[in-house]
Amino acid sequence: xxxxxxxxxxxxxxxxxxxxxxxxxxxxxxxxxxxxxxxxxxxxxxxxxxxxxxxxxxxxxxxxxxxxxxxxxxxxxxxxxxxxxxxxxxxxxxxxxxxxxxxxxxxxxxxxxxxxxxxxxxxxxxxxxxxxxxxxxxxxxxxxxxxxxxxxxxxxxxxxxxxxxxxxxxxxxxxxxxxxxxxxxxxxxxxxxxxxxxxxxxxxxxxxxxxxxxxxxxxxxxxxxxxxxxxxxxxxxxxxxxxxxxxxxxxxxxxxxxxxxxxxxxxxxxxxxxxxxxxxxxxxxxxxxxxxxxxxxxxxxxxxxx
Numbered sequence: 001x002x003x004x005x006x007x008x009x010x011x012x013x014x015x016x017x018x019x020x021x022x023x024x025x026x027x028x029x030x031x032x033x034x035x036x037x038x039x040x041x042x043x044x045x046x047x048x049x050x051x052x053x054x055x056x057x058x059x060x061x062x063x064x065x066x067x068x069x070x071x072x073x074x075x076x077x078x079x080x081x082x083x084x085x086x087x088x089x090x091x092x093x094x095x096x097x098x099x100x101x102x103x104x105x106x107x108x109x110x111x112x113x114x115x116x117x118x119x120x121x122x123x124x125x126x127x128x129x130x131x132x133x134x135x136x137x138x139x140x141x142x143x144x145x146x147x148x149x150x151x152x153x154x155x156x157x158x159x160x161x162x163x164x165x166x167x168x169x170x171x172x173x174x175x176x177x178x179x180x181x182x183x184x185x186x187x188x189x190x191x192x193x194x195x196x197x198x199x200x201x202x203x204x205x206x207x208x209x210x211x212x213x214x215x216x217x218x219x220x221x222x223x224x225x226x227x228x229x230x231x232x233x234x235x236x237x238x239x240x241x242x243x244x245x246x247x248x249x250x251x252x253x254x255x256x257x258x259x260x261x262x263x264x265x266x267x268x269x270x271x272x273x274x275x276x277x278x279x280x281x282x283x284x285x286x287x288x289x290x291x292x293x294x295x296x297x298x299x300x301x302x303x304x305x306x
Contacts, residue, residue, distance in 0.1 A: 002207050004064065004102070004198040005057045010208065011098045014215035014255065018222055018248075022097035024048065026077065028056070031085050037068060038084040040077045042093060045070050048077060052095050058088040062198055064099075098218055105214035106192050106202070111273055112263050114189035115201050116143060123147070123180030128173045131164070136190050137172060147184035154185070209262040213270070216255035223248035 012023060026042035033039075048054070048070055054077075055064040061084070068080035077093060119132035132140075145162055146154040157176075165175035174186070192202045202210060226244035253267075260267040 001199040002202075002204050003062060004099075004194050004200070005055070005062060007102055007200065007207060007211055007214070008055075008096060008098055010211040011102065011214050011218060012096075014211060015218055015222075018219070021222060021225065022218065024095045025092045028087060028089050028091050028093060029075075030089060031087060033083045033085045036081050038079045038082055040079070040084075040093065042075050042077055045072050045075050045077060048093075048095060053099060054093050054095050055099070056084075056087055056091050056093045058091045061086050063087070064198060097221070098214060101214045101217040101221065102210075104217055105210050106194075106200075108213055108270070108273055109202065109206070109210045109259075109263075110139070110189075110191040112265060112270075113202075113206065114139075115192045116187060116189055119186045119188070120149075121180075121184050121186065123182055123184055125179040125181050127176050127179050128165075128167045129176070129180070129186070130171075130173060132186060132188055134190055135188065140188050140190050142174065143187040143189055145184060145186050147180060147182075149183045149185050206262070209259045212255040212259040212262075216252045216259070219248045219252040219255065223252065 024047040026044050026048060028040050028042055030041045031038055048067060050067055050070050052067045053064070054067055055062075057063070063079075063082070063084055065079055065082065067077055069078040070076070071078075117132065117134060121129055123129070131137075142159075142162065142164070144159075145157040147157050148155060161178075162174055162176045164172060167173040167175070192200065194200055200207070200210075223245040226248070256270055257267050260270045263270070
């Protein structure tokens with residue numbers, strides 16, 4: 001499984017020299033565990049601020065977290081409630097806006113290749129079942145229901161026989177047209193994620209696809225930055241920043257096209273974030289007020305049977 005650091009390193013390589021705009025780093029000179037906090041003395045605290053999300057990794061330890069405090073005089077960065085003294089001196093502490101772009105890219109990717117999980121139930125005759133433990137309201141959808149289910153035999157229910165619905169207690173549940181008794185398995189989709197060890201649930205083979213999407217978002221952010229030609233630090237520079245936004249938009253399209261080809265979809269689908277999951281058309285663009293008798297509304301999302 002690939003780590004979050006692996007993804008961020010690929011994104012930095014994709015955008016190359018432009019990474020300096022969104023990646024700030026400091027080198028650890030020393031570290032001390034004081035009370036419940038780790039205090040790092042670094043070579044610079046320029047562009048680091050209290051509350052920033054940072055990360056660091058050496059050969060044995062990887063850490064993502066928030067800066068508790070900064071001391072610009074002593075060049076001290078404090079990380080709260082964590083003993084990180086095993087981090088080697090010389091390791092870089094990085095602040096990278098690409099973390100946000102990576103999370104957004106993972107969300108977009110998951111619309112087309114979601115994480116598929118199974119949840120086993122024992123029906124008690126009720127028409128309502130609780131949602132799966134890892135269900136993500138606004139994203140997840142039911143892919144299939146196997147009922148009755150056993151290791152020797154199972155049958156798939158017609159999708160028209162069940163749907164997410166608010167139960168009598170006002171909770172979002174799965175409603176069936178008739179009561180279910182005995183074993184059943186619900187297969188559903190959810191967004192990919194990084195676990196507590198910062199390892200990705202996405203297949204390793206798709207790492208470059210996800211990083212291409214993240215790099216595209218990164219470059220779009222740069223285009224927005226340099227489109228603000230009134231910025232005095234930009235207008236005083238010798239670089240022709242009027243052409244920068246166009247260059248970044250071109251690269252944005254290049255990376256999205258690469259990702260779309262890998263996913264086997266049209267690039268416009270990727271830009272709009274529209275996919276088909278488990279027999280439902282999923283489009284975040286549609287307002288929740290649009291529905292008819294063959295559709296259902298779930299947490300401001302629009303699902304229509306096909």
